[in-house]
Amino acid sequence: MATITLDTVRKVYGGNVEAVKGVSIDIADGEFIVLVGPSGCGKSTLLRMMAGLEEITTGDIRIGDRVVNNVDPADRDIAMVFQNYALYPHMTVYNNLAYGLKNRGMAKDEIDRRVKEAARILEIGDYLERKPRALSGGQRQRVAMGRAIVREPAAFLFDEPLSNLDAKLRVQMRVEIKRLQRALGTTSVYVTHDQLEAMTLADRLVVLNGGNIEQIGAPIDVYDKPASTFVASFIGSPAMNLLKVKADGNGLALATGTGLKGPNTKGRDAYIIGIRPEHLEVVSAPGEGDGIHLEASVNVLEPVGAESYLYSSFADGGDEILVRVSSHARHEPDEKLYLRAAPENIHYFDAETGQRID
Amino acid sequence: MVTSTDYGRVARFTAVFTFFVTLLSLGIALLLAVKADKVLRGASSYKTLLMWVYAVAPPVAGLIGVLLFDQHVGPIVELFALFGWKMQIGVSYFDTSFAMIVTAVWKQIPVNFIFFLSGLQGISKSVQEAASIDCRSGFRRFWTVTFPLLAPTGFFLLIINITYAFFDTFGIIDVIVKNEPGNNPVTLVYKVYLDGFRGNDLGGSSAQSVILMVMVFILTIVQFRLIERRVHYT
Numbered sequence: 001m002a003t004i005t006l007d008t009v010r011k012v013y014g015g016n017v018e019a020v021k022g023v024s025i026d027i028a029d030g031e032f033i034v035l036v037g038p039s040g041c042g043k044s045t046l047l048r049m050m051a052g053l054e055e056i057t058t059g060d061i062r063i064g065d066r067v068v069n070n071v072d073p074a075d076r077d078i079a080m081v082f083q084n085y086a087l088y089p090h091m092t093v094y095n096n097l098a099y100g101l102k103n104r105g106m107a108k109d110e111i112d113r114r115v116k117e118a119a120r121i122l123e124i125g126d127y128l129e130r131k132p133r134a135l136s137g138g139q140r141q142r143v144a145m146g147r148a149i150v151r152e153p154a155a156f157l158f159d160e161p162l163s164n165l166d167a168k169l170r171v172q173m174r175v176e177i178k179r180l181q182r183a184l185g186t187t188s189v190y191v192t193h194d195q196l197e198a199m200t201l202a203d204r205l206v207v208l209n210g211g212n213i214e215q216i217g218a219p220i221d222v223y224d225k226p227a228s229t230f231v232a233s234f235i236g237s238p239a240m241n242l243l244k245v246k247a248d249g250n251g252l253a254l255a256t257g258t259g260l261k262g263p264n265t266k267g268r269d270a271y272i273i274g275i276r277p278e279h280l281e282v283v284s285a286p287g288e289g290d291g292i293h294l295e296a297s298v299n300v301l302e303p304v305g306a307e308s309y310l311y312s313s314f315a316d317g318g319d320e321i322l323v324r325v326s327s328h329a330r331h332e333p334d335e336k337l338y339l340r341a342a343p344e345n346i347h348y349f350d351a352e353t354g355q356r357i358d
Numbered sequence: 359m360v361t362s363t364d365y366g367r368v369a370r371f372t373a374v375f376t377f378f379v380t381l382l383s384l385g386i387a388l389l390l391a392v393k394a395d396k397v398l399r400g401a402s403s404y405k406t407l408l409m410w411v412y413a414v415a416p417p418v419a420g421l422i423g424v425l426l427f428d429q430h431v432g433p434i435v436e437l438f439a440l441f442g443w444k445m446q447i448g449v450s451y452f453d454t455s456f457a458m459i460v461t462a463v464w465k466q467i468p469v470n471f472i473f474f475l476s477g478l479q480g481i482s483k484s485v486q487e488a489a490s491i492d493c494r495s496g497f498r499r500f501w502t503v504t505f506p507l508l509a510p511t512g513f514f515l516l517i518i519n520i521t522y523a524f525f526d527t528f529g530i531i532d533v534i535v536k537n538e539p540g541n542n543p544v545t546l547v548y549k550v551y552l553d554g555f556r557g558n559d560l561g562g563s564s565a566q567s568v569i570l571m572v573m574v575f576i577l578t579i580v581q582f583r584l585i586e587r588r589v590h591y592t
Binding site for chain 1: 482492
């Protein structure tokens with residue numbers, strides 16, 4: 001158990017490519033932190049720097065009270081779960097789990113106790129004498145988890161551990177990882193590009209973009225109050241509708257075209273408004289109630305089972321908007337659509353910087 | 359033939375020769391490959407430097423060996439002379455064996471190096487990273503993770519090298535003994551040639567070659583039986 005502190009950590013490759021640009025995070029003891037972002041945002045590099053697999057260009061990483069910048073990976077008291085599991089192919093499952101403990105000179109019976117205990121927790125007791133190649137993807141994933149658990153480390157580092165599994169197993173393992181981390185109470189850092197995984201697992205989310213932190217916060221806070229247009233479009237599925245608007249008399253209008261009406265509550269000339277698909281309500285006639293009103297026509301209705309997604313666009317082209325509707329809703333292509341968003345569900349962002357305006 | 363002291367002597371030398379050539383060429387090549395795998399800058403020139411020997415034909419390698427070990431101008435002879443060892447190639451049995459082994463090893467290192475290097479590069483990077491988190495000592499990590507994963511390559515090379523030492527070193531031996539076998543060390547395959555074409559004993563030569571074939575056959579079976587069982591193929 002330990003805290004992890006990142007203090008303006010930078011990573012520069014080859015003298016000029018800056019992969020991580022001065023990131024600072026304080027991770028509390030026992031906290032589950034998820035680093036999320038698109039590929040190339042520096043999230044894996046950041047995790048690998050914590051593990052000691054990557055040099056830190058400048059800045060400090062502390063695990064507990066100790067600065068670990070120059071500490072060997074084996075001495076950092078961390079365990080890592082890799083994307084492709086990285087099991088030792090020539091060792092049995094038992095030895096895969098025991099290897100790290102043997103190298104630390106632990107007594108045989110203590111190793112045995114820990115391996116058996118981890119095998120029990122992960123339900124891999126029946127495979128202990130098998131080699132990894134004789135296991136399925138899900139079982140390998142459990143062994144990889146087991147290898148981390150037996151170490152009883154100060155922190156778990158997960159590098160996209162679920163991305164090689166099929167969709168059903170992924171959901172199952174996701175729940176299991178969460179349950180396990182709760183039970184063990186070990187500080188965990190988890191890297192993923194999957195925003196759903198990030199939302200469901202995290203105590204706190206760290207949204208990264210281009211080597212910078214865009215936002216840190218509890219998943220629901222990030223969802224409810226995205227700090228920028230980047231976060232707004234990245235977190236939440238389907239993504240938030242972002243529309244460029246401008247002042248029009250006392251009200252608002254689309255920056256390019258017609259089809260939007262609403263009060264200019266922020267008193268600016270131009271900004272971006274964001275409305276999540278579930279916050280757009282289909283109404284029978286234009287102009288009913290306060291908030292923002294849209295007039296669009298239906299392009300495609302996409303049923304996904306529990307709900308349907310309605311893709312629609314404004315009369316004179318421009319941005320497409322996505323509306324989440326009930327799975328029983330019936331809409332025909334080119335049908336005229338009146339939409340309304342309540343004032344509390346509208347997000348405002350600066351037109352230039354994309355930063356949230358409150 | 360089998361009871362002849364001469365044949366026994368040659369067979370013993372062949373065994374010793376094969377053992378050292380295989381051991382040294384595999385060992386040195388593995389060491390170089392492990393180092394080359396870690397080199398980041400100038401890696402390609404380092405590799406080229408090690409591999410060009412591969413393109414040298416065995417008799418030419420033997421000739422280069424002869425030059426290096428020359429009584430009067432050989433730099434290796436001069437080097438050892440500094441330590442008080444006066445090498446006499448073609449005269450001293452031990453010195454000649456030494457020169458043969460060194461030349462044969464030198465000729466074989468590039469092949470082993472290429473295979474070991476590609477074997478090393480085939481080991482998953484994340485497995486090595488996982489090992490670096492699990493084990494602090496690089497030496498121990500090598501013997502517990504890298505080496506077992508290289509075993510298929512190593513096993514293949516072991517067979518190739520034994521075959522090489524048995525048969526392909528003919529050219530090197532021929533150049534070093536300079537057609538004057540006399541008291542010089544020769545291997546079984548060279549003796550087949552000597553007895554058959556120099557000694558005009560075609561019958562004895564044929565018998566020897568059959569025995570040689572059977573020996574290699576048995577050796578390969580033993581290797582497959584004993585060693586391959588412990589090899590892990592991914």
